[in-house]
Amino acid sequence: MKIYETSTAPNARRVRMFLAEKGVSVDYAQVDIVGGENLSEAMRAKNPTTKIPFLELDDGTCIGETVAICRYFEELEPNNNPLMGRNPLEKAEVEMWQRRAELHVMLPIGMCFQHTTGYFKDRMTPVAEWGEVSGKNAVEYLKDLNDHLADSRFLAGDYFSIADITLLCALDFGRVMKIRIADDQTHLQRWYEEVSSRDSAKA
Amino acid sequence: MKIYETSTAPNARRVRMFLAEKGVSVDYAQVDIVGGENLSEAMRAKNPTTKIPFLELDDGTCIGETVAICRYFEELEPNNNPLMGRNPLEKAEVEMWQRRAELHVMLPIGMCFQHTTGYFKDRMTPVAEWGEVSGKNAVEYLKDLNDHLADSRFLAGDYFSIADITLLCALDFGRVMKIRIADDQTHLQRWYEEVSSRDSAKA
Structure with a gap:
């Protein structure tokens, strides 16, 4: 394969x-x-x-x-370091956070990139205003994530999951558009440092 | 609950x-x-x-x-009429088609609705041009779905799944914005008639 x-x-x-x-x-x-x-x-x-x-x-x-x-x-290999949940409730919570990381951070950051840089303008219709709104929406949602991570080690509680991977990759990509964790978002910063220090983050 | x-x-x-x-x-x-x-x-x-x-x-x-x-x-209840796949490959194929139905049809139709009608303008920033582009993107993707359904009873082969549910709900919602299956999209039309005639479609 x-x-x-x-x-x-x-x-x-x-x-x-x-x-x-x-x-x-x-x-x-x-x-x-x-x-x-x-x-x-x-x-x-x-x-x-x-x-x-x-x-x-x-x-x-x-x-x-x-x-x-x-x-x-x-x-x-469901029993080999499962990253999508280990029981029905955890699977649902991982799905929820994975989707939030994707729909509220990864997707809008991708929209911001595609619609403001013109990177793929030969194959899509960029709408600059939408790109800007998308970037702002992603930045706004980081506040909610910071609040959530005040009481939660990872997105889905104490359990590292695919949701954390999505959020890390989205945030690192967001740097291209100068989207960054704010100085006062200390919980999100703490989370970022822990997740980005995993060996897998270098893959 | x-x-x-x-x-x-x-x-x-x-x-x-x-x-x-x-x-x-x-x-x-x-x-x-x-x-x-x-x-x-x-x-x-x-x-x-x-x-x-x-x-x-x-x-x-x-x-x-x-x-x-x-x-x-x-x-x-994984064995009670499973709708998200019955083995690793089928689960992956359902996930793929569920996401395509969502990202290429449901989401753009939702964007078209939100950004062209002003329905939630008290709580978001509508970008009318983006709404129009989104609607066109959804219409364009229906061509690909029609091609796919020429050889496939449901989105994931012969297996009715959550992906079909997402697509049906998206297409029915699309009527609000006059997004419809084209007359020459006979495979998509055949699929639509079968799926919308299920008892569950009335739920």
Whole structure:
């Protein structure tokens, strides 16, 4: 099997960090998304949405979407350092925080990047005002996360999960747009230092 | 336990349809989101994001996010008409299609609604141009879904799943913005007729 990715892309890092936590080793192939390699006919045949990363299994089956790739490896080895929850309630709480990290931080930061930098303007319609609003929405939500982390070591309580991986990768990518944890967000800062010091954060 | 929802909201319908498929009966409490009941201090204490639906367990624990609520019930009864996959590969494929239905159809249709109608303009910054682009993006993606459904009974092959529920609820909500399946999208139309005729679609 092989994962097609672009090593600098935040969603690619999410998958690498997840697999590093689980101790799973996979081959990677680099895709030049800036040059549009992902848009070629050959790549579209494998991956019609053209988004990276995606996983190609040995029989040719392709799985796209970051969390779907993570889900596959989690379900193959559910007892090997589970990162998506260990019981029904924890699975639901991880899903909740993973989605909040994604919908309120990762996605708006991605929107801010795409709509204010013009990076992919050859293949989408940038709306600069929306990019700016998105960046502000992400910054605003960091206040809620700081409040939550006042009483919680990780996003889902004492349990390190895929939700923390998503938030870390989103925040590190946010630096490109100068989106940073505020000085008075000490709980979020404490969380950031702990999560970014894990070995998997270098994957 | 109790689910707080607004019966006309598309995400509330996703949860009701999911639970109807599983034959799970839960009490519901209606929340007046137009009047801002979800923004009250009492409701924020339960549900800081203020989004509906959310699930309150008997011990007071609250689970927000549509898919997290579904995940909870799926994991409580994984063998009762599973809707999120029955093996690692199927779970990954369901996750992939659920996310595509959500990120490429439900979310842009929701953006189109919020940013073009001004429905929640008292609590967000509408960007009309973004709303229009979002609507167009959703319409564009229906072509890809039609192609996919030429060879696939449901989104994840022959297996009815949460992904189909998300897509149905998104498309029905899209009618508000006059987003409809095109006449020549016969595969998507065939899928729509089958899924919307399920008893659970009336939930």
